[in-house]
Amino acid sequence: MIVLAGAGGELTFAAAKLAEETGAEVVTLAVDLGGHPPAGGSIRDVTAFADDHCLPAIQANALVTGLAWPAVVRRLADAARRHGATTVAHGYTGRGERRFAAGMAAVAPDLRVLAVPGVPAAERTLWGYVAEPADRWRFPADGEFLAPEEVTVTFDSGVPVAVDGETVSVAGALRRLNRRAAAQGAGKYRTEDGRTFAAPGALALVTAHRALESGTLEPALARFKRQVDREWTTLVRDGQWFSPLKHALDSFVAEAQETVSGEVRLLLHDGRVTALDPRADETAAEHVARPGRITAQA
Known part of the structure; x- marks a missing residue:
């Protein structure tokens, strides 16, 4: 089983394509950290993101761009545990992909990580x-x-x-x-x-x-x-x-x-x-x- 994380309406299509290519069952994890109006994510998710990720950045006076991926790593690892998955997948590229791989290696080193082209990554957030x-x-x-x-x-x-x-x-x-x-x-x-x-x-x-x-x-x-x-x-x-x-x-x-x-x-x-x-x-x-x-x- 694979858990695929991403944002936007193309996530379901990407999951179907990944399932066809790998032959594995694919579960999707939609992530919205306040970046997609009008809903802008759930109150619980956005509040947790603001308190656990944005606030530390404010207190460290850090105008960094990469605040979403640690939250996605945590949620994806938790989802993999719940579903008994051995593989997780995401749509980050370039530096985002390297950050994600490093984060998952620290949180859940036993999980295999796939970068899937075309999956909308959760990069639009309340932070920026x-x-x-x-x-x-x-x-x-x-x-x-x-x-x-x-x-x-x-x-x-x-x-x-x-x-x-x-x-x-x-x-x-x-x-x-x-x-x-x-x-x-x-x-x-x-x-x-x-x-x-x-x-x-x-x-x-x-x-x-x-x-x-x-x-x-x-x-x-x-x-x-x-x-x-x-x-x-x-x-x-x-x-x-x-x-x-x-x-x-x-x-x-x-x-x-x-x-x-x-x-x-x-x-x-x-x-x-x-x-x-x-x-x-x-x-x-x-x-x-x-x-x-x-x-x-x-």
């Missing part, structure tokens, strides 16, 4: 997606003028808990900021392989979180955490989400969030997200100087 002509979030046309907009994000121990004073979950914060930052043309950037990745909400939250850390972390801790952030990002890009080192860095990043509480005003304008005057809670370290303006280029 590779930009296509029909963007899911509306970006302004070239030359279109939009008045600047401000938004306030509140964090509690490194977790975004409110947008403009209204309580939100991590998933809710990403949804709102995806719309608002995209409307200002912010959140598109080039990846290492030359593609354009759109992550407007992620850019806004990482920019706000980085600014608040600058005003709440003890200086020596802040300097070391910047090194940890870079290593965390490199590990995830290299497909080492499940590695012992990544696990240890997760623990450090989580511990460092204890004082990262307060509000950050963001200016959204002209393809940029700029942090303005982060205001830390009174419990933050009193001797830490307030940062200046921090800008992230879309």
Whole structure:
């Protein structure tokens, strides 16, 4: 038996073709991590993805593209166990395929892994997606003028808990900021392989979180955490989400969030997200100087 994971309406056709080619029974696992409107995935799946994958990236100040595959690896391995399958299959290619193979080797080394051409991989998520002509979030046309907009994000121990004073979950914060930052043309950037990745909400939250850390972390801790952030990002890009080192860095990043509480005003304008005057809670370290303006280029 083979369990095939993917997204979109072509999954059933791909499963039938794989069954014909291999002679094996094929079970499909449809994955939607908030990337396919109007449903946008189940509340349970999207919430888990936001809390278990997007939040660690925000706290590590990492604008990485590859956040879906670790979630798919976990779900695919669990599905294989439930169905008694010995093989799993997916539609990732290139770097995504290498990441997936490394993840499955760490989680379920006994399972055989197949990369199946033509299977739509779960790459469009609440976190971001590779930009296509029909963007899911509306970006302004070239030359279109939009008045600047401000938004306030509140964090509690490194977790975004409110947008403009209204309580939100991590998933809710990403949804709102995806719309608002995209409307200002912010959140598109080039990846290492030359593609354009759109992550407007992620850019806004990482920019706000980085600014608040600058005003709440003890200086020596802040300097070391910047090194940890870079290593965390490199590990995830290299497909080492499940590695012992990544696990240890997760623990450090989580511990460092204890004082990262307060509000950050963001200016959204002209393809940029700029942090303005982060205001830390009174419990933050009193001797830490307030940062200046921090800008992230879309």
